[in-house]
Amino acid sequence: MGNYEPAPVKNSGGPGENGEPVYSTMEERAKSDQSIRDYGFNLVNSDKISLDRTVPDTRMDECKYWHYPEKLPSASVILVFHNEGWSTLVRTVHSVINSSPSHLLKEVVMVDDFSDKEHLKGKLDQYMTRFNGKVKIFRNEERLGLIRTRTRGAELSTGEVIVFLDAHCECNPNWLPPLLARIAHDRTIMAVPIVDGIDWNNFRYRPVYTSTHHRGIFEWGFLYKESQVPQRELNTRTYNSEPYKSPTHAGGLFAMDRKYFFEMGGYDPGMQIWGGENFELSFKIWQCGGSIEWVPCSRVGHVYRNHMPYGFGKVKATIPVILLNYMRVVEVWLDPEYKEYFYTREPSVRGYPIGDISKQLAFKKEHNCKSFDWFMENVAYEVLEKFPRLPPNKVWGEFKILEDNKCWDTVGQGVNGGPIGAYYCHHGGGNQMFRLNTKGQLALGERCLEAKYKDTIHVSYCDVEPTGPWDYDEKTKQVQHTEYEMCVELGDDDKLHLQTCDAESQRQLWEVNEVRSWK
Secondary structure (H helix, E strand, O other): OOOOOOOOOOOOOOOOHHHOOOOOOHHHHHHHHHHHHHHOOOHHHHHHOOOOOOOOOOOOHHHHHOOOOOOOOOEEEEEEEOOOOHHHHHHHHHHHHHHOOOOOEEEEEEEEOOOOOHHHOHHHHHHHHHHOOOEEEEEOOOOOHHHHHHHHHHHHOOOOEEEEEOOOEEEOOOOHHHHHHHHHHOOOEEEEEEEEEEOOOOOOEEOOOOOOOEEEEEOOOOOEEEEEOOHHHHOOOOOOOOOEEOOEOOOOOEEEEHHHHHHOOOOOOOOOOOOOHHHHHHHHHHHOOOEEEEEEEEEEEEEOOOOOOOOOOOOOOOOOHHHHHHHHHHHHHOOHHHHHHHHHHOHHHOOOOOOOOHHHHHHHHHOOOOOHHHHHHHOOOOHHHHOOOOOOEEEEEEEEEOOOOEEEEOOOOOOOOOOOEEEEOOOOOHHHOEEEEOOOOEEEOOEEEEEHHHOEEEEEEOOOOOOOOEEEEOOOOEEEEOOOOEEEEEOOOOEEEEEEOOOOOHHHOEEEEOOOOOO
16 A cells, blocks of 8 residues: 555444435425525535534545655645635535645645635634644635635745635545655645535545546636546556646646745736636646646545535626636737637637736746746647637628617527527627627527528537538628528527528518627
8 A cells, every 4th residue: 555545434323424425304494495595505414414524535446556756845725716606615624634644734724805704714713723733714704705715815825835725615535745855856846636516416436537538728718628538648657547737727726836936926916706717727727837737546525516506795896707817818928829819719708808918918027937828838738639720700790680679589498408599688788698600600608590491590518620601691680500591580489590581571570780898
């Protein structure tokens, strides 16, 4: 066995032990539903589970035999939380302490982002005294959001390595030494654990991936994606359980040398609340001389919420804050060609004022950071295979029928759902924002439109190649399906249908109005 491999933990046989699911009774249903609304997961079921429960060892067998350096850096585990449920938060602390070598875990730094739940005040302070100073609680005096609160947590930490975890996690056996070993080997490595899933309802713990390795990538709207690790990267390793390089990470769980984190400027202070910080840090690390590795022998379970149960506090933006954050990433770290792909995907935000980025651009210049093209060719080389270069948009915005104030609308339909239709124009984008590119692809967000059975129009997954059968005739104002030689018509049922093209039909005449809701 490896030198840090822990002794097996005895299963108490209680509810949820070994990561097994726990269920609510019919009598508990109302209380369970309320807890889901309040916290985004079933706290009634969570409360039945021991704070020290065991979880299944999801590591590959090889991991149990690795020997890591005896001298490893000390770690501060940082937990940021806002109005978190009691048992999920406290179980995270128990799990970190129970599964980490005590001489390596210097502290658990908890930062409360201005919670107003009573159980997160004096009761929490009193409870954590049992850990004899190992757990430290700090509180924001106003709501700062995840990004800035994480920065504060890093500033308050005293360990050589900072490890960020979300406030609803459970750690697998021997999760910490493999992360610290990579940073001890090279302090410019961001080490990322493999994230297992914990069900938001019954709290079953199980791996997201079993037999194949995956890594973090992105599409041109900067939605985070994961894909199988290319053979080119796998071939650089001798053993299947060795770490491998990844272009990016999901954002919630990772370890970095604390001094290196701040040498790299930490998180961009101009980013607000949540979203995009994973890309900003990833691109900066890679382009400025560091690297990111996913570590198969480090696994941490994470509860993926049913929904986000609270707002973001004060937001100084008139577009979705996540798009503002993406724009700051794009304007600093992407080359002009790649910037265009983002603005093709999100055309309505082009020109939005994103604040001062002069310090970020100066950092990039002073550190002789590499181009985004270098990053795409040498690190994220599979992205263009899965998400090819985007042709420019021919038209984008609201597709409004000339004779009425009705616009194309998804009317709540998603992939494999019913037909889309038209509804009163709200000029807010979102479910009424469509774009048609010069290669005939008709899309909204990361999804596309298809005409099923030569009749109604539905939301579908996009083909890999950004092409399609659609066109818009500026003169006749008709949207045409070029393969079927038919046009989009608004039916009496307010659904969109394909019909024989008729330039005299008022219900086939559409104007496309670019919409910038922030102007």
